[in-house]
Amino acid sequence: MLSRTFRRFLSLRTVSTPSENAVKFIADSRLLPEGFQQAIDIESLPEANEKSPLASELYKINGVKSVMIGNDFITVNKVDTSLSNNPELEWPALEPKIQSSILEWLKAKKHIMDPKFLEQYQKELDEINENDDDIVFEIKELINTRIRPALQDDGGDIHFRSFDESTGTVYVKLRGACKSCSQSEDTLKGGIEGMLKHYIPEVEHVKAVLDPEEEIAVAEFEKLEQKLKSSK
Numbered sequence: 001m002l003s004r005t006f007r008r009f010l011s012l013r014t015v016s017t018p019s020e021n022a023v024k025f026i027a028d029s030r031l032l033p034e035g036f037q038q039a040i041d042i043e044s045l046p047e048a049n050e051k052s053p054l055a056s057e058l059y060k061i062n063g064v065k066s067v068m069i070g071n072d073f074i075t076v077n078k079v080d081t082s083l084s085n086n087p088e089l090e091w092p093a094l095e096p097k098i099q100s101s102i103l104e105w106l107k108a109k110k111h112i113m114d115p116k117f118l119e120q121y122q123k124e125l126d127e128i129n130e131n132d133d134d135i136v137f138e139i140k141e142l143i144n145t146r147i148r149p150a151l152q153d154d155g156g157d158i159h160f161r162s163f164d165e166s167t168g169t170v171y172v173k174l175r176g177a178c179k180s181c182s183q184s185e186d187t188l189k190g191g192i193e194g195m196l197k198h199y200i201p202e203v204e205h206v207k208a209v210l211d212p213e214e215e216i217a218v219a220e221f222e223k224l225e226q227k228l229k230s231s232k
Contacts, residue, residue, distance in 0.1 A: 012099055012106075017075065021065070023095060025074045025102055031112050032071050034171065034209035036121075036161065039070035040113070051117045054105050061097050063089040069112065074102060122159050122173070135202050136163050139170055142199055147192055158192070161209055168204030170196060 013026040032040070042048045043066045048055035055067040058076065068075040076098055079089055087093060105112075128140045143160055151158050161171040172192065193206035 012103055014095060014099060019077070021080055022075055022077045023091060025076065025099060027072050027106070030072045031069060031074065033118065033173075034161070036071065039068050042067045042069070050114065052113050053110060054102070054112045057101055057105060058098060061094065061101065063094050064098070126160055135165070135200060138200050139163055139196060139203070142196060143172075147195060165202070168202055170203055170206045171209050172206060174208050
């Protein structure tokens with residue numbers, strides 16, 4: 001599992017887009033925490049400094065106009081060709097610089113998104129708003145009023161990530177004692193999933209997600225565990 005986790009840091013595919021000023025860089029695995037389904041637009045350097053250290057690094061490359069970070073891709077927009085005749089601002093020169101910068105960042109296992117920004121983004125996901133459809137509204141309502149208070153009583157917490165209508169799957173993030181508890185799977189399936197399925201027929205499954213950094217930690221632990229077993 002460890003080699004599969006790190007393989008995504010060693011290659012990056014590039015594909016063209018309908019816009020001649022944009023190129024999509026696709027990673028082997030996801031870049032955003034699981035359950036974050038919407039790509040995050042970054043339109044300026046100040047915005048990059050607030051949201052993404054990686055985007056801030058890309059803005060150091062002359063010609064980068066904007067960045068969008070998705071689940072498993074980064075789309076980079078360059079300045080329009082009509083604004084400059086400089087060949088260094090064309091894709092043959094820009095693409096290898098951008099690709100190298102992204103790969104070096106990922107190999108170093110640095111934060112792609114700013115943790116404080118993700119925390120605020122998570123709060124927005126948890127909040128009920130007028131754009132939520134009826135099912136998401138009900139899911140958030142149950143989590144906020146029934147499930148979260150019970151988990152917080154035991155030193156844990158839960159955050160809503162997303163709902164996949166096609167599979168009926170609710171993606172949640174467990175935190176605190178709930179994440180490390182040996183009975184977390186029972187809590188997830190018997191408690192959280194049971195309650196959501198009882199009140200919301202459209203819900204079929206509940207899945208707890210890991211952030212990329214946590215997956216790496218799990219992989220490291222499994223590697224160590226395998227070494228210990230092999231040495232016996």
